Amino acid sequence: MEAPKKPHAANNLANDLLISILTRLPPKSLCRFLCVSKSWHRLISDTYFQAQLPPSMAGLFYHFKDQDPSHCWRINKEYISTLSYHSGFIDTTLSFLPYTGKIQILDSCNGLLLCRLWGSPSSNVFICNPAAQSWTLIPNLKLPNFYSLFLAFDPQVSVHFTLVRLQPNRQSPCLELEKFSSQTHSWAKFQVSTEHDINFLRKCRGVYFNGILHLLAARKYIVAIDLESMVCRRIEMPGTTSLIRTGLLGKSGGSLHYAVKEKREMKVWMLKDYERGEWVSKHRVRLEVLFYILGFHPDMDIVFLRVQNILMSYHMNTGELKEVHTLRQRPIQYWSFVFSPFFGEDALANKNGV
């Protein structure tokens, strides 16, 4: 073989590329290459001893409604990557789904998305995983109102997901809960006692973690439903004067967070003691712009905001407000979903290309 050239291109091979090369080497070669340089030593040690962890958040799905030229309402979907590096092979256009037409995302939970076909019969509700490009259709679902559907999936506990449909009972202080599990592949009905009347906000977003679904109820508290025992608990909201509808519930760093907009001030609270229901004020900032709260970063102290048609990240540690992406237009009605990719095994029936 000729003497190897020194291509300058090799200088800037991204770490991800080097990792994908290194993971194809036998351990003996890898070990020998430990002394190539400090950066190779670090990379090989990491590659060798750690699993390749996916990022805790890859981006946001963003929906908005507008009117087509004939003044019919239509739904638009945009995906905004929040990674500073390449987000890998995640099909965020959802083109692996065997459906034509507009897909509307209803919920997002630890890598899985709950979706429906826009403007089609209610039976077409499905769960998909954009990282694994897998999906499954939910059987026997006839719903008058989609917004009472919640997705619960925790890959650290089980490969199976749970779909929850909620309806308040008008006669007694309890909830009608229907649960679909991918394990049993069937629906089951429960009555969950809430002790008090519950009014959910329309399009209320659920936050699932530790086996419990958390929902903002209209009267200044959170309803926490344990999806195994079906025990329902109330968590008082932190002291705030504003209407709850300007607030957002989310999960960050393993704790429940609540952000609320009061005029031009944003207040962020964290549920410090879950058992006792003790909130602490985490951050307060007066932003000299009109903003809307979109979501929490699952790991870092970041809140995503929309300012006019710009998606921004607010960093609580530094007080910085950074521009992430310019949205196509300033919407009237919009929804956003934080997306954390999950590359592991899921229980979705259809795998792309299989």
Add this chain to the structure above:
Amino acid sequence: MVGVKKKMVTLVSSDGVEFVVEKRVAEQSLFIKNALNEGGVEEKVMIPIPKVTSDTLSSVLEYCEKHASATEFQENEIEEWDKEYIEKADLDLLYYLLQASYSMSIMGLMELGAKKVASLIRGKSPQEIRELFNIKNDFTPEQEEEIRREMQWNYE
């Protein structure tokens, strides 16, 4: 189907050369596919490919073209083709292809390139690796000696 106009897109390399290719070929790249879909409209047909030069892009598109019609071939036929394709790339092009496949999200090409580079370097010495990748040894002789000792512990 006779008379059906194929959807075309124009890709612009970093040095400004335009490549007009079929949409289905360009969509082998998830980066382009996402860009096309996020545009949401049919009119968006000019896509800049930053950091990929025309030489590299033309080679990348050769790969995409073949794989866009992969269903027409036997599986081993594609495998053979891949092998020849990556075999004829010199080391420079190989690195450029890897970078392009990474920035353009072409999973198959990235795997192909990574496999090829891995096969080229597996038997090499650390010094040969430094030359191949143009890496400076930033260890002191003592540090290097210590790592070598640890290695022997594991592999002698």
